[in-house]
Amino acid sequence: MYRYDEFDHQLVNERVAQFRGQVARRLSGELTEDEFKPLRLMNGVYLQLHAYMLRVAIPYGTLSSKQLRMLAHIGRKYDRGYGHFTTRQNLQYNWPALKDMPDVLHDLATVEMHAIQTSGNCIRNVTSDQYAGAAKDEIEDPRIVSEIIRQWSTFHPEFSFLPRKFKIAVSGTPDDRAAIRVHDIGIQIVRNGKGEIGYEVYVGGGLGRTPMIGKKIADFVPKEDLLAYLEAVMRVYNMYGRRDNIYKARIKILVHEIGAEEMKRQVDAEFAEIRKTGALHLPAEEVARIQAYFAPPAYETLPDESTELNKAVLADRDFANWVKSNIAAHRVPGYAIVNISLKPIGGTPGDCSSDQMDAVADIAEKYSFDELRVTHEQNLTLADVRKKDLPAVHAALKAAGLATANINLITDQxxxxxxxxxxxxxxxxxxxxxxxxxxxxxxxxxxxxxxxxxxxxxxxxxxxxxxxxxxxxxxxxxxxxxxxxxxxxxxxxxxxxxxxxxxxxxxxxxxxxxxxxxxxxxxxxxxxxxxxxxxxxxxxxxxxxxxxxxxx
Amino acid sequence: MAQHSRKGAQFQALTANRLADGIVVYLTADDRWSESLQEADVADGKADGEALLARAQATVATNIVVEPYLFEVTRDEDGIRAASVRETIRQAGPTVRLDLGKQAELPGVHR
Structure with missing residues (x-):
């Protein structure tokens, strides 16, 4: 997975120091609530019914075991021993105190995490497919594009004060697990007749009080042009999106009002203009550098059938039921994708205790190349588990109260x-x-x-x-x-x-x-x-x- | 900010969130901020309510609380009760995870 470079480290550490000063000035009264509110929101801090809430960004839902252990630690130290995974693949803490917030952000920064782009009228944390890299029919790992968009959009001066928040989702397979058509921009990775990889672009999808399905405005944006094209969409939105009425400020309203054809025309014109004046070209070597972070893990060469798995399915009904609902096909023979349900019967969808987070981190470290995913359906995914390890993974999950066998069934809400x-x-x-x-x-x-x-x-x-x-x-x-x-x-x-x-x-x-x-x-x-x-x-x-x- | 009190409500109390930790508090008759609704000053009628709100707003500059507002309450043999589901939840914690926090400490408020 992606690792911070010196720029990322510096950016996040400077932001923590800056927010520490802002919190101190608020608590001492130097800043009023009106002055402070937009600053705390830029750091993912909301005031909810009972307490402050901190929303931590999990870019495209990918986490290392070490990061999950830190989330567990923060839950224990600053919260009430649990966190809540959200439909944006993020994690929310329900009970942290404002005075502790700079320390929480400092702890997050030690594992390359933060709460940037989890609030405010900016391009939000990019979401993607939890099966990225492991899905059978994947055209390209969607995390590469997602990471490129993350780096491009973070603190982008032109897009930090948009008419309203802006959400981008990416899917690398024809089966859409990232709900891309209900995002402000949905990106579908496709391959053209020449075998080149590019992007289908949907705009103007969204839920909320005016639900809309995104309209396709591009069939194939070449790879090197993606950021320039996204910039064109953002510029049209920034120019014409409504700032006079918060309920009409999302891009879906603009697209709905002017129509998909006109939106496409405007974006194409802006795109042509950007290209004329020196397009934001995505250099192939930079794409390759990011791509290297998402190189496939060291898969073993295995037979696709596992006798250990087959035996366990016959011997243990609970295990068989879990395999039936929670396991998905992997593109590599002998491997499987494991979905961990955070929907125990009678439980809170998406809630996970610190102890459970530690347990999942251990399981991911031992059985899934030290990495896991958060799904927008509020579950977790271990993307790369050997089939022969499934009985051991199931037993470890069961011990942590995480072996509910209900993925995609009626109780997986x-x-x-x-x-x-x-x-x-x-x-x-x-x-x-x-x-x-x-x-x-x-x-x-x-x-x-x-x-x-x-x-x-x-x-x-x-x-x-x-x-x-x-x-x-x-x-x-x-x-x-x-x-x-x-x-x-x-x-x-x-x-x-x-x-x-x-x-x-x-x-x-x-x-x-x-x-x-x-x-x-x-x-x-x-x-x-x-x-x-x-x-x-x-x-x-x-x-x-x-x-x-x-x-x- | 949203209105949480019904127009024409007879009894109202004054609530806010504490600045440092966000915890729900209520303004008392002697101008303290208490975590217990049972210690809240209750205004009777519109004029009394406006006076209570004015007292709360005067304290905002002291940086103890944020976002003070009035909400409707009723009084019965058990004491002061919030009229809406929302304020009952603010008073007594979420109606889930009954093993934790206020919801564990104040059983019987969620009916």
Missing amino acids: IACPGLDYCALANARSIPLAQQISERFSDLDRQHDIGELKINTSGCINACGHHHVGHIGILGVDKKGVEYYQVTLGGAADEKTAIGDIVGPAFTEEQIVDAIETIVTTYLGLRQPGERFIDTYRRTGIDPFKESLYATH
Whole structure:
């Protein structure tokens, strides 16, 4: 994985020292809250309901064991012994004190981590595919481009005060695990007829109060032109994005208002202009330098079949179930991708204790080349595990309470922190996810239901990605009481869709029963081989409406 | 900043977050900041509420708290209660991880 050079080190250390001074001046009263707030936000520090919250950047979701151990240490020393992995592949601490924040950032800097680009109207931490480097049909490791964009965008003076925040996601496979079509810019790595690698570019996707699917404005941007092209998009946005209304300030509104064709025309014109005046060319040797950091690990030559694995599957039902749901195919024979569910039955989606982080760090060090990934679905991934080691990995995860076998099943839900923690939320998300998880805890039933993604957000800002859940739940506030609105048919993959609102909202008491009614309706309608989303696409919303509201 | 009190609320208390650690606090009758809602000064009626808010805003310059605001409360035999789910959660901690923090120390507030 990428290692800091002297510039990165200097940049991060200077930022820690600067913030230490700013915090001291705030605590002494030299700075007012109005003066200090934008400064703390530039360092990932928010004020939530109960305490400050620190959001730590995990660039494109990749972590070393050493970094994860530091996150565990910070959780223990400055927080309450746990952290929360988010839908942006980051980690949030819910309870740190402002006075400790400079020390936390100092500790993070010792392992090449920080909280830069986790807040504010800048280009945010780039997100990507958790299977990067290991996926079977990968055209190129998306972390190379992601790292290049990270270096280009960090403290970029022209893009530090955009009309609004700006999120970029990169996918290196046709199967989209990074939800690129609901980002401000989505980059799909492609290969053209000549065998050259380049980029398909989508703009104007996003969730929040106005969900939009990104529009493709470029079929093939050559590698050396990527930054120049992104610069052109950013310039058009910076010029025409609305600064008068925060709710209309994202690039999705601009693209929606002028249309994809006009957006493409403007970007192409700006791109041509940039090229004329000395384009920001990406030198091949610099790409090669970054690429070297993501060179494949030292894989052994192994037979694809593992007798150890096959034996263990036959001998241990728990293990067999875990293999069935949590293991994905690897491009190298004899290896597998291991998904670690952070969705135990009745637990908080994305929460991980410091002890669990240490356990995962040890497992990654021993079995997966000392490295792991965070997924935007709030789970962890060990990308490079030998198949013959899977029984040992499972046993170690089980000992740490991390062997829940439910990836992509109904209890593998996304949920934002909601009203239990978040100052913006209108309703709670976590208790709902917990109740749904308990209701569908039976594993045989989960397998019978099959792939089903339930995403819950506690407010319209949609951190819980409810618009793109197969079943989406949005918490709303009606005179101080929580209600839940349900959408159906959303998807965040290569067939991205925004869910349809099924009807009037449900109370907290009704919502879990409503979800069960939706699931039962699907089971009654499905044809052989159909997942929930397939059935929904075939039948539409009417049968679900009928069963939900017929008796109300 | 968002309004958390209902227009026409009869009883209101005053809350803020402590600057140094963000912890939720309430303004008391003798102008201290307490972590306990039960020690909060409760304003009766609109004029009383405005006076309570003015007292809180006067203390902002002393850098003890940030973002003070009024919120609706009710009083019953158990003492002072926040009227909204949001303020109940601020008072008594998240409704999850009941093994930790205020939610472990103040059982019975989340109903």
